[in-house]
Amino acid sequence: xxxxxxxxxxxxxxxxxxxxxxxxxxxxxxxxxxxxxxxxxxxxxxxxxxxxxxxxxxxxxxxxxxxxxxxxxxxxxxxxxxxxxxxxxxxxxxxxxxxxxxxxxxxxxxxxxxxxxxxxxxxxxxxxxxxxxxxxxxxxxxxxxxxxxxxxxxxxxxxxxxxxxxxxxxxxxxxxxxxxxxxxxxxxxxxxxxxxxxxxxxxxxxxxxxxxxxxxxxxxxxxxxxxxxxxx
Amino acid sequence: xxxxxxxxxxxxxxxxxxxxxxxxxxxxxxxxxxxxxxxxxxxxxxxxxxxxxxxxxxxxxxxxxxxxxxxxxxxxxxxxxxxxxxxxxxxxxxxxxxxxxxxxxxxxxxxxxxxxxxxxxxxxxxxxxxxxxxxxxxxxxxxxxxxxxxxxxxxxxxxxxxxxxxxxxxxxxxxxxxxxxxxxxxxxxxxxxxxxxxxxxxxxxxxxxxxxxxxxxxxxxxxxxxxxxxxxxxxxxxxxxxxxxxxxxxxxxxxxxxxxxxxxx
Amino acid sequence: xxxxxxxxxxxxxxxxxxxxxxxxxxxxxxxxxxxxxxxxxxxxxxxxxxxxxxxxxxxxxxxxxxxxxxxxxxxxxxxxxxxxxxxxxxxxxxxxxxxxxxxxxxxxxxxxxxxxxxxxxxxxxxxxxxxxxxxxxxxxxxxxxxxxxxxxxxxxxxxxxxxxxxxxxxxxxxxxxxxxxxxxxxxxxxxxxxxxxxxxxxx
Numbered sequence: 001x002x003x004x005x006x007x008x009x010x011x012x013x014x015x016x017x018x019x020x021x022x023x024x025x026x027x028x029x030x031x032x033x034x035x036x037x038x039x040x041x042x043x044x045x046x047x048x049x050x051x052x053x054x055x056x057x058x059x060x061x062x063x064x065x066x067x068x069x070x071x072x073x074x075x076x077x078x079x080x081x082x083x084x085x086x087x088x089x090x091x092x093x094x095x096x097x098x099x100x101x102x103x104x105x106x107x108x109x110x111x112x113x114x115x116x117x118x119x120x121x122x123x124x125x126x127x128x129x130x131x132x133x134x135x136x137x138x139x140x141x142x143x144x145x146x147x148x149x150x151x152x153x154x155x156x157x158x159x160x161x162x163x164x165x166x167x168x169x170x171x172x173x174x175x176x177x178x179x180x181x182x183x184x185x186x187x188x189x190x191x192x193x194x195x196x197x198x199x200x201x202x203x204x205x206x207x208x209x210x211x212x213x214x215x216x217x218x219x220x221x222x223x224x225x226x227x228x229x230x231x232x
Numbered sequence: 233x234x235x236x237x238x239x240x241x242x243x244x245x246x247x248x249x250x251x252x253x254x255x256x257x258x259x260x261x262x263x264x265x266x267x268x269x270x271x272x273x274x275x276x277x278x279x280x281x282x283x284x285x286x287x288x289x290x291x292x293x294x295x296x297x298x299x300x301x302x303x304x305x306x307x308x309x310x311x312x313x314x315x316x317x318x319x320x321x322x323x324x325x326x327x328x329x330x331x332x333x334x335x336x337x338x339x340x341x342x343x344x345x346x347x348x349x350x351x352x353x354x355x356x357x358x359x360x361x362x363x364x365x366x367x368x369x370x371x372x373x374x375x376x377x378x379x380x381x382x383x384x385x386x387x388x389x390x391x392x393x394x395x396x397x398x399x400x401x402x403x404x405x406x407x408x409x410x411x412x413x414x415x416x417x418x419x420x421x422x423x424x425x426x427x428x429x430x431x432x433x434x435x436x437x438x439x440x441x442x443x444x445x446x447x448x449x450x451x452x453x454x455x456x457x458x459x460x461x462x463x464x465x466x467x468x469x470x471x472x473x474x475x476x477x478x479x480x481x482x483x484x485x486x487x488x489x490x491x492x493x494x495x496x497x
Numbered sequence: 498x499x500x501x502x503x504x505x506x507x508x509x510x511x512x513x514x515x516x517x518x519x520x521x522x523x524x525x526x527x528x529x530x531x532x533x534x535x536x537x538x539x540x541x542x543x544x545x546x547x548x549x550x551x552x553x554x555x556x557x558x559x560x561x562x563x564x565x566x567x568x569x570x571x572x573x574x575x576x577x578x579x580x581x582x583x584x585x586x587x588x589x590x591x592x593x594x595x596x597x598x599x600x601x602x603x604x605x606x607x608x609x610x611x612x613x614x615x616x617x618x619x620x621x622x623x624x625x626x627x628x629x630x631x632x633x634x635x636x637x638x639x640x641x642x643x644x645x646x647x648x649x650x651x652x653x654x655x656x657x658x659x660x661x662x663x664x665x666x667x668x669x670x671x672x673x674x675x676x677x678x679x680x681x682x683x684x685x686x687x688x689x690x691x692x693x694x695x696x697x698x699x700x
Contacts, residue, residue: 022374023286024320027548035274039373041319045550045578059578064318069369070276070292073407078315078369098505100521100530103552105609107578112318114371116290117275135505138549138630140519140530143506181506218504221532225502225547225684231691232681236562236574237624239595244623255623257670 003165009158010205012148012212017129017220019136027137029220031129034162035119037071040129042137045107054108058101063092063111065126071118091127094147094177094186098131100140109139120163121149124175127187132217136224145186146213147177150206152194157201159209172198176206180214183207238444245445249430254442256285260435261481266489268385270393270496277409278394280496282386285439286376288320291368291386293394295405297357298365308355310366312341314383320372337370339463340384340424343453346460347422350391354415357403364396366414377439380451384424385493392416392497418497422460423489425482426451429468434478436485450475452482502684503529503544510542517543534684547684551577551629551659553611557602560624560657561613563592573598573613576629576659581611588616597624597663599655619655622665625673627680629660634683635676641689642679646672649696671699 003009013034022028025041048054065088069075080088095111111133113126124147131145151158152172153165166173172194177187185207194202241255248255258264264285273279276292300307314337316330344350355364368387372379395409428438428446435442443449448468453461459479464470470478503509509520509527516522519531520542529535533544551559561581565572570584571592592598600613627635635656636643646652652666666672675692682688 022288022319024374024376026550037273039319043318047579066317068273068290068292068371069313069367070273070279070294072275074405075294075296075367075369078313104578110318114317114319116292116371117273119275135532136548138531138546138628140549141505142521142528142530144504179506181508221504222502225532227500227502227684227686229685231678231685231695236564236595237626240562240597240624243595243621247621255669 003156003158003162005162009156010208012160012209013162015213015216017132017216019132019220019224025133025137027133027135027139029129029132029136031125031132033121033125033128034160035117036115036122036125037117038113038115038122038125038129040111040113040126040133042109042111042130042133042139044109045104046110048106048108054106056105059099059104059107059109061092061096061099061101061109061111063095063113063130064088065091065113065115065123067115067118067122071115087123087126090187090189091123091130091177094127094145094179095130095134097184097186098141098143098145098179099134100142103140109134120161120166121175123189124148124177127177128213128217132220135221143179143182144214144217145177146180146210146217147175147187148206148209148213149173149175150202150209151192152198152202157198157205159205172202174202174206176203176210178207178210178214180210238441241441242445245441246431249433249435252433254435256439260433261485263437263485263489266385266492268389268492268496270389276390277397278390278392280386280389280393282382282389284378284382284385284437286374287378287382288373289370289379289382289386290373291370291383291390293390294367294369295397296365296367297362297399297404300356300360300363304352305360306356306363307352308364308366309352310345310350310368312337312344312368312370312383312387314340314370314372314379316372316375316379320375335465336380336383339380339451339461340370340387342461342463343384343422343424344387346453347420347455349417349420349422349455351415351417357399362403366391375440377441377443378426378437381424381426381437384453385489388421388423388493389496392493418494420455421490421493422453422455423486423493424451424453425485427478427481429470429474434474434481436481450478452479454482454486456486457483500684500686501535502532502547503535504532505530509535510537514540514542517541519544519546546630548628549630551575553577553602553605554658555602555604557658559600559602559613559659560619560655560661560663561598561600562624563594563596563598566592566594575611576626576657576661579609581613583613590618592618597622599657599663619663620665622653622663623669625662625664625676627660627662627676629658631680631683632656632658632660634679634688635662637689642692645689645693645696646675649693649700668700671696674699
């Protein structure tokens with residue numbers, strides 16, 4: 001059984017990652033995922049202002065997910081809406097679990113992801129890129145957050161849904177973020193209508209999919225640091 | 233870059249400028265390397281990624297159907313918006329546009345608008361009722377000075393790369409793009425060229441460190457040797473001679489930059 | 498031993514070894530905490546980070562900038578996640594906002610502030626921001642890299658352990674390019690020779 005875009009049910013869309021693309025940031029990542037394009041940057045840890053927002057035991061994560069006005073079919077108002085703010089909140093929680101925040105009390109780590117082009121699965125793409133930007137910044141981490149969507153479309157349990165699949169009559173769409181390699185689920189958001197048996201399959205497809213994303217993340221990090229070759 | 237380093241390095245910029253030199257080795261009248269890629273955003277009707285030295289701007293074009301202005305019932309319109317967000321600098325915040333972003337965006341917008349290089353009469357849909365509105369959204373990815381010119385170049389390149397969307401039966405924007413480009417007069421393409429003055433010396437295409445050191449800016453919009461817009465900004469002043477020197481210099485720079493922009497078509 | 502790049506969360510060993518920097522222990526297994534170069538011997542394991550901010554260590558020579566001049570002392574920034582405060586009683590000379598100093602880090606306090614002594618005021622010059630994790634390579638074994646800058650480029654240069662580099666140099670373009678090359682290629686071997694070649698070719 002193949003899909004509208006000829007993929008296998010457990011196959012990701014093409015993913016292309018490059019680290020260290022934004023010179024002024026402490027860490028950054030450019031990620032293409034199908035027709036999604038994301039840039040994520042990290043600034044910090046740095047002193048938190050105003051000071052009363054600081055935590056004397058650990059760093060605070062300020063994660064912002066947002067969409068460029070031209071990223072969607074009808075121009076989006078640049079002012080972040082409720083959806084952007086909610087995704088920012090829960091994705092920030094996912095990154096909190098991955099980063100060793102206790103090393104940097106009273107500080108803030110600004111993490112920004114901007115969606116330049118959107119075609120389903122943007123929150124997973126943004127979180128995957130953000131986690132790589134953190135690693136690129138040299139932040140101490142337990143692992144990477146690898147995120148992907150899984151769900152159901154046309155009676156099949158599929159990995160990495162497209163916009164068309166999200167719009168099918170029986171669609172279930174779940175965003176899953178997994179702290180790898182520990183395999184801990186740190187992000188999960190779903191909408192749809194699904195029984196327990198199907199739900200188990202969807203999670204299993206998602207977790208296996210996150211492992212595939214993780215392999216691509218690892219490869220992207222190693223590509224930034226070739227051990228041989230001319231100076232660059 | 234941390235603003236504290238800009239404070240420290242201002243001395244250095246100043247010392248070199250006195251000798252007619254710049255930190256990146258350029259002459260005072262030399263632009264940084266300009267690289268432009270178009271068609272970088274699949275979701276946009278036109279797009280461009282501009283690198284001017286280390287300054288990087290992405291511009292994306294979207295269309296909407298709107299009402300014409302009462303004084304021009306048969307003309308489409310456009311709106312340029314520049315965002316300086318937390319992506320490009322720890323000093324920018326997500327939220328309402330900051331005053332700098334508003335000024336940079338408006339100066340770039342004015343050069344494009346006054347040149348009349350887009351024939352807005354051809355962007356009318358129903359006379360007096362419906363016209364195309366072009367939204368040019370520019371996002372700073374890396375901010376290292378001269379965001380005005382980089383934004384204007386990105387907007388231009390994106391407009392030249394744009395295809396007009398197909399309208400549905402109700403004259404709303406459809407999902408597909410047509411093969412039609414915008415009605416652009418290639419002989420009237422405007423360029424923005426920006427100068428800063430440091431220690432009475434005029435320099436073109438400033439970096440962030442140079443902008444920090446300078447307290448006087450001048451931006452020109454021009455088509456070949458015709459001036460279409462200008463803006464003097466920041467707290468310093470220019471003499472009449474200096475203004476004329478900058479205009480001469482900008483006219484000299486026009487050809488080499490327009491060649492890069494036209495090579496994209 | 499061949500060089501190996503590791504990533505955060507990567508399993509390194511389940512043997513009992515003395516743990517160095519940037520690794521953590523979970524269920525008797527050792528994992529990397531950062532992107533970096535693995536450094537392992539029979540009884541010791543650590544990871545050399547390839548990026549990251551400055552974490553204060555006693556006896557480090559660091560570069561600081563006067564950020565604020567308050568009635569009782571100075572706020573100093575030093576490329577870390579906190580600033581520090583220097584009481585006016587600790588220094589005889591008066592400092593100005595934006596002034597650059599080189600000092601020894603004498604202690605790290607519980608609230609993550611630091612104390613400094615052996616304070617030297619640096620003259621006007623250029624301050625360049627490198628990642629502190631690149632400092633060992635910028636200095637080189639037995640100062641080999643630093644000596645290239647001093648001898649071949651006639652640079653007056655001070656490298657702070659906190660990743661800030663102060664210099665005065667007529668060949669500043671070659672110097673900055675060389676520094677950038679070291680930063681971007683710090684994971685490679687034989688860097689001093691490659692940089693020497695680069696400088697000699699461009700001078």
